[in-house]
Amino acid sequence: MRDSHPPDSDARQKELTRRGESSSRLNRSGRVRQKQWTPKVKTGCVTCKIRKVKCDETKPSCQRCSSTGRKCDGYNPVPQKPTSKALKVVQMPSPWELLPGDRIEMESFQFFHSVTTPNLAGFFDQGRWACRLLQMSHQYPALWHAMAAVAGAHRNFVTDRTPITVSRSQDNNEVRFALRQWNKSIQSLQTLLSGQDLTKLDRLVVLSICLLFTTLSSLQGRQSQAFVHINSGLKLLHHWNLADIAGCQSDEDLDLKMLFILFSQLDSQARPYRLKNLQWTDKQLTPSSSQAPFQSLLDACVALEVHFNHMMQLFSDPSLYTHGPNAETQTKKQKCIDNFTDWDNKLAQFLSTTPQPEDKKALSLLYIRRALARVALTMDFSKGELAHDDFTQDYASILHLVSEILEAPNHQTQNPPQPPKLNFSLATITTEPLFLVAFRCREPTIRKQAMRLLRRFPGREGICEGMTALKIVEKVIEIEEECLTSAEGACTNGRWICGNHRVSLLQFFLVHERQVKTVMHTGEDLVLGRSGRELVTTYW
Structure with missing residues (x-):
């Protein structure tokens, strides 16, 4: 079989190829072009890696991107x-090193x-x-x-x-x-x-x-x-x-x-x-004084927690529960109410322009914290502990929001077949509101559901210990239900639990680095000047 090209044609093609390669290595002056070698950088920003250019590795945004108007996507x-404290990122050594x-x-x-x-x-x-x-x-x-x-x-x-x-x-x-x-x-x-x-x-x-x-x-x-x-x-x-x-x-x-x-x-x-x-600091955190609507749920959370903290400083005075609010306390309380009302308006304006917030659970958590503040600030202290009966629907709403966050249906009546797993969060999410609902709401169905969720989702949030909270609530119920078997005439008015036997004050004392003592006072204890009952719990 004959070749498709004659031998002399192949020779001419090889000669042309050789001359082309030789000319491609020459610059305009006729000299051989020298290849420039540059070090490869593996620790640069994501943008420079994609562009395959050398990155100066400036943090948080490199100058190579900033000088050209590009967005620096940061570093993996x-x-x-x-x-050392230098801003230099060293390549991670191999495992065997x-x-x-x-x-x-x-x-x-x-x-x-x-x-x-x-x-x-x-x-x-x-x-x-x-x-x-x-x-x-x-x-x-x-x-x-x-x-x-x-x-x-x-x-x-x-x-x-x-x-x-x-x-x-x-x-x-x-x-x-x-x-x-x-x-x-x-x-x-x-x-x-x-x-x-x-x-x-x-x-x-x-x-x-x-x-x-x-x-x-x-x-x-x-x-x-x-x-x-x-x-x-x-x-x-x-x-x-x-x-x-x-x-x-x-x-x-x-x-x-x-x-x-x-x-x-x-x-x-x-x-x-x-x-x-x-010596605990009494200085207050300062929120933004702007009247503009919130730009995000993060802004709303910051303002809410600052207002909530101011309220907790107000209610941390034990005399408020024994002698009632004085004129100065009333002024501070009204200031808190005004701050929360302003927060409500800003959140409503934000939601009117953002009907689908970025995280529904985050919004539910804001509603929970706001509901707890509303209960505390609008309560009639003259009714004593019986005032909580006016907020049964609020406690039911809080319990519903907590169930949505935990993805636990309210109708569940049996304990899960598997043992509960411990959870931890530095942020306050569900343990504290569940404890407050189980402690303050005496409606049996709501109280039992809150306790069921505490038992099913044990954990620790910040310094709030879920298992300790459950033990305290169980002891509170034991004390309060004494009215069901007390002598006739020892009880006063009240739905579910009478006013005399309701635990109206909790005091917490750290007795050891892993132990806390809780002193529980009923309304009758406070009137008669009796010492409350104690519960010492050890953290897991």
């Missing part, structure tokens, strides 16, 4: 152990990123604070080690197989790892605070570490330590003039809003406790 979080301790820290970082982070800020994080917190950990060793410590404690919290009715062991590998990381974080934090003037980012990191230390203490059931860290964070907020969030718009200000929500909720939870040897 690469787990690594920081060695890590020491055993470093490998455990990497695993803890992954656990914190995938499991713990969603539980820090509740429904209002929207990826802002959590994402930036992970990025900042590469720059601040104190933050890195604090995250590792929390991850160790959280993993121990969710994987411990000890029954929830029995106290856990406080000595195992996870607990010891968390303690070592906590000590490293303290040392790095001291170095950070002893340096030059702190930037706003530095201060946000320090406040975040305060919250992580609070989280660590709460997970371990060490409430006294949690109170210390909450109080320290609140004092730093005021000392650094960060307690006024009016006009917050930048990314750092969005982080500050998340800090505001968590600190105000933790402060509201801590108010009812009798804190010995701890």
Whole structure:
């Protein structure tokens, strides 16, 4: 068979190809063109990687993107152990290059990123604070080690197989790892605070570490330590003039809003406790004074929690429940009512322009907090504990909203077949409202449903212990139902439970780092000056 091209044609084609390749290597001057070699960067921003250009790696947005008017999409979080406070991100070494301790820290970082982070800020994080917190950990060793410590404690919290009715062991590998990381974080934090003037980012990191230390203490059931860290964070907020969030718009200000929500909720939870040897700050957080509608549910949550915190400071005075409100208290109470009314109007304006909010559960949580405030501020104190009977429908509405958040139908009457799993959240979500409904509402159906949800979804939110809350409610019901078998004439008026036997005052005292004493006073106890009945519970 003959070839399709003669031999001389193939030779000419090879010669033309050789000449073309030679000419392509020549520039206009006739010299051979030199290839320019540039180092490959694997730690640049996402935008520069896509464009395949060198990134200068400036945080939070690189100058290469900013100078060309492009949006910098940030940096993929690469787990690594920081060695300094420099803004340089070091490529993570291969697993076989890590020491055993470093490998455990990497695993803890992954656990914190995938499991713990969603539980820090509740429904209002929207990826802002959590994402930036992970990025900042590469720059601040104190933050890195604090995250590792929390991850160790959280993993121990969710994987411990000890029954929830029995106290856990406080000595195992996870607990010891968390303690070592906590000590490293303290040392790095001291170095950070002893340096030059702190930037706003530095201060946000320090406040975040305060919250992580609070989280660590709460997970371990060490409430006294949690109170210390909450109080320290609140004092730093005021000392650094960060307690006024009016006009917050930048990314750092969005982080500050998340800090505001968590600190105000933790402060509201801590108010009812009798804190010995701890001078608690009485300064108030300051919301924005703008009359414009909210721009997001995050803005609405910040304002609501600040108003709620002001209300809790008002109601933390025990004399209010024994002698009633005086003129000064009435003025403060009316101020709280006006603030919440203004909040209602702003939220209504926001929802009129945003009929489909970004997160329905977040909106339900706002409604729950607002309903609790409405009950507290509109209650007739002259009726005593019987005033709660006027809000039965409000308590039923709160219970319905909680059931929607937990995705638990109200009609369920049997306990789940599987043992309940422990949940943890630094933000206040459902445990506190369930406790208040079960404690204050005497309508049997509503009260039992609230207790059923507390039992089915045990956990810890901030410093609020769900299992302890359930034990307190069970003891309250035991005391209150004594009226059903009391001598004739010992009871007074009241639906379901008479006014004399209703528990109208709870006092909480920390007697040990993992124990709390609850003193329960009935209306009759307060009138006769009798000491209340005590319940000592140990945190799991």
